[in-house]
Amino acid sequence: MNVVKAVRDYVEKMVKDVPGMKAVILDRFTTQYLSLVYSQSEILQKEVYVIDKLENAGRAAMQHLKAVIYVRPSEESVSQLVAELRAPKYGQYYIYFSNQVKKSQLEQLAEADEHEVVKEVLELYADFLAVNPGLFSLGITGCMLSGARDTWEERAMGRAVEGLSAALLSLRRRPVIRYAKMSNLAKGLATELTLRMQSDAALWQFGRNQDVPPLLMILDRRDDPVTPLLNQWTYQSMVHELLGIYNNRVDLSNIPDTSSGRRQEKDELKEVSQNLVLLTEEFQKHTQENKKIESIEDMKAFIERYPKFKQMSGNVVKHVTVFGEIVRRINLNDLYSSSEIEQNLACQNVEHAQALEDVRSVIDNNKATDLDRLRVALLYALRFERNSSASIPALVDLLNRRGVHPDLVAILSVITRYAGADVRASDVFGNKSIISFTKKALKGLKGVDNIFTQHEPYLVEVLDSLMKNKLKDQQFPWATPSMRERPQDIILFVVGGVTYEEAVAVDKFSRATPGNPRILLGGTNIHNTFSFLEEVEKSMYGPRNSIFVERKLRGAAPPKTEVIKYKSTDNQSSQLT
Template identity: 45%
Template sequence: MKSEEIFLNQGLRFYISTSSQKIFGLANQNHSRIPLRSDCVPVCHQLICIIDNRVVILEKIIIIMDIVKAVQNYIIKMLNEVPGMKVLLLDSETTPIISNVMTQSSLLSHETYLVDRIDNRNRDRMRHLKCICFLRPTSETMQLLVEELRDPQYGDYYLYFSNILKKSAIERLAEVDEHEAVSEVQEYFADYCAINPDFYSLNLSLPLYGDSLNTWDGETLQRVVEGVLAILLSLKKKPLIRYEKMSVMAKRLATEIHYHIQQESQLFYYRKTDTPPILLILDRRNDPVTPLLSQWTYQAMVHELLGIQNGRVNLSDVPDIRPELKEIVLSQDTDPFYKKNMELNLGDLGANIKSYVEEYQSKTKSKVGIESIADMKRFMEEYPEFRKISGNVSKHVTLVSELSRLVEKENLLEVSELEQSLACYEQHASDLKNLQRLIASSKVSDNSKIRLVLLYSLRYEKSPSNSITSLIDELHRHGVSQQKISLIASMIQFAGTDKRQDDLFSNESFLARGKNAIIKGLKGVENVYTQHSPHLRQTIELLLKCKLKETSYPYIEGGTKDRPQDIIIFMVGGATYEEARYVSQINSTTPGVRIVLGGTTVHNSQSFLNEVQDAFHRFPLAGATGTRPTRFGVGGGGVENVYTQHSPHLRQTIELLLKCKLKETSYPYIEGGTKDRPQDIIIFMVGGATYEEARYVSQINSTTPGVRIVLGGTTVHNSQSFLNEVQDAFHRFPLAGATGTRPTRFGVGGGVGMKDG
């Protein structure tokens, strides 16, 4: 008898006979062996079955935490619960969640013949089809669902929500379901993007900070709490919670999560394990160095130089790119070459891509000779796999070629060598000399120059002999914009020595500097471009050795002296692929330890600098202008249009109104009121509206399904007509000290019409 493992949920394995297709037994996340038949007996770390009076030993059971499979299992279970032909209806947030773990062909294999968005109002009516809705229970999505149920496009609706659904939302759905179209309502906690088996992201596009750099934006905090709760529920974990003490935001998040776990105690009712799982909440500001460095492993390098968005890479700007390769998909599930090589450095990757091409060429030659019907049949059977390999070879050759081109174009080898020196060693004189040389080089991009000075500033900030001021002068002299240079002061305020909890560079004491030098000397240098280890490595190592100080990383409640086995890490401010690679290495080399890492987003250097700039723009630092700096674009590009940065105040008013957050104390009703999100809004502007405001209203109407807004006013102003109106008021009601004579009127077209006052 042969057995096969079937993953049905995270940390849960069923064993099934490939001959009889009957389940023999399972192992759950608590390491319990649960027999499902009377002749199935758990023994030690193996599962045995008695079949035909023979003892059959199944292989050793290994419990793992695989968040990709956790999400896949939710989706597959969802699809299997609704038999027959069906439609899958998603929203803007669940679309990337599914696209990261499922392919179109896998959806088709479960009889899902159409995937659409609930905000698409131009869908055809198909009452003969069943509809599965997988949605985030936000106010906007719930409103769209209400409108859908009032006028159903499909026969039956099976509603699955990616997070906890409020009782009031269920009651509202019941009220509007007059056609009795809803057959089922369930919560499936796939409310995050699973990137790797041990790496996830919330893909946040919301602003992170509230009133200061130490407070959460309220809406963002709610989203993050929901995302972390979904991770815990999908992994079936009720953890002890630890957080970075110096981070006010980490503490607030830890407190909120603990509160919600207590409130939803029935959902988190899991059998206690001997060693409790740990949820560790960290802050990106404690390690600003890792996201600033150039990357040299495949997955991290693609994200750094080209950007990975929901498993896709945009290559449309690559010179002479073929149409079918303008956007490519990188998936471990469907791409064995990518899975095998994603954590290798560029040198090893080059050798493997060469072998991959040679393998493809040998298979191509073997397919040439078709001399019989049997040859033809064999060729047709192998043709789909042959085409798949062909497409994969083209994809990876194109990708590696483009990475090599960008490395040469931006002189990244030389830049990266200095980055690693600044990140890993205390050698001020040579670092300064090399930095001045690269600032003067025309081969180095402005973005790279800024990153190098940022690394220098972070390391030598407290050194009395630092040359930060002279380096800023050098940047000015070589044409780097003031807006980018202003980021240096912002970074010190954002994540300088006084803002960090730990000794990031191991240079804050004589003993730390000595220990760092000894460790680096013993370890040796494997690759000059990959010497740096993220600060997360030290944190995890201390945690696994039970040496992570509670004074620095306290528990919200309780505690344990045992070495943790299951660790869920969440990084406020975003994690990186370099940190994810380290976590993957720990999981593969440390038996009995299972770690998953995630954060608010996945950073490369550009996105991290943009986040710092946005914070700087929102909370101008002492002596700063408060103007928004030029944003860093993926691939070293991108300047926002400096002439269209302003948004009319009307935009903020409408956004608050649509979020039901427009305060009645400031905008009261004449009579009555409503708590519902408005759909039809008529705006009248006393004193006149503008075409800029009209353009914004038009954008809202075209991008926000279910909302219809019209704007008007007493007139349509341009700058001249507005100033004339102010002047007329001034002429009619002379201010104190004014003459009362009518000033010269502003003429349209920039001329001055000289009229007698």
């Protein structure tokens, strides 16, 4: 179940099925989809003369070219396509929609095609962001209707059904569906997706049925608010948390000069360091080979190798720069200290008095950022929500005195309404039952290999119970007819967003489980702490308060310039490519 390959195969089909020189025309959605799986240089090697946007009305007319149109069947894109067909700029049009198109939309296109330039119209189900082979996102922020607890925002709901169904269709999977019972968001999505599969049954028939059908498990982010609030210590997670990954691109424009000679990283960074060393050594090996140019044949060989050599050189420089900046920020902001406290709040049976003292120490730490201060305060509020000695007002006062933005401090007061103990079905802190408490105590007695990576996302617990056939129907009911066989293909979808750390955890679980079940992780969004807090803010206050959380914390809007492409070849977030 490789979503990157699925989207690449669709793109390959589009450009191969249209012979000769062509223009590829995209909308603002499909531009993101394509750029995640294909580089511009790759697509231009497929007899593609030009790549442009459908919204660009000033495109030059090129009647000698064929147009490959790849757009989402949104009202906006269909309207632009109607205008395009009434005054065609290309000789022939091959239209590929990224999802199911309405009959009324096809009628609009037919009426507009007065010049009879449309040669083909097809549906190709690539209507999602294929981030890694085992990870996809729908790019939705703000799933919940503000002020209405546990109710979908209508447009977000429609988009979630469309995007998730496209991901399943691209993989040719018709799943049985389970969902988190306490979440009306999960139940609503499961119900709507089931109705869609039933209403268009022919579309969901993929030849021979599997002996054991795939399982789609729909979870709710609110069952685990802890994971997106923690500093993470794998490469892709750290890049997203500290620098931000936007459509697999990292903006390095504001990074000061960094030295690749730093040796201050601790054990949890060794794997990344080792991969970086291997990448550098491979580059040095190629450098030495290219120095041996002693004949015409050597010169020809170098010219043939030069594009790959130049790309490798760029990759080394980029990753050394990124890694250097990560290490600089870790030391500048004393992240080792704050991260240890975060992990203790999340995983250990820490006494309230000690926890409060630890949280205050981070807030008072002059090296800590406002995000670090808010992060530990939120973890404290969630952890000790029902403790009679909890000192939330005192922490609010302390954060105010440190100058944290008032709107962000306000999140401390609503985080328990968003994902508190009464909302969560999960026992993420191990304090809801004697069994959970005992397990956590035993884990504390045994000790942990690494204090910075001791936390395990809640969805791993769900997967473990599922594979052991211990997942209770009362907690995770079926939206389709049930099955008792252990599934080999599992799609986990999290309403409210996932994290890169969870992608790593899912991959590790799959590798460690007998039979190596194929597990695909998806979510409405891919979170770092910034985006998760924005999700909370929008859910609680709505669009009227739609100032980016990141702007409030950093004093600037999220970067719009996408400079460096970050490409991961698998779910292992420490991978350097």
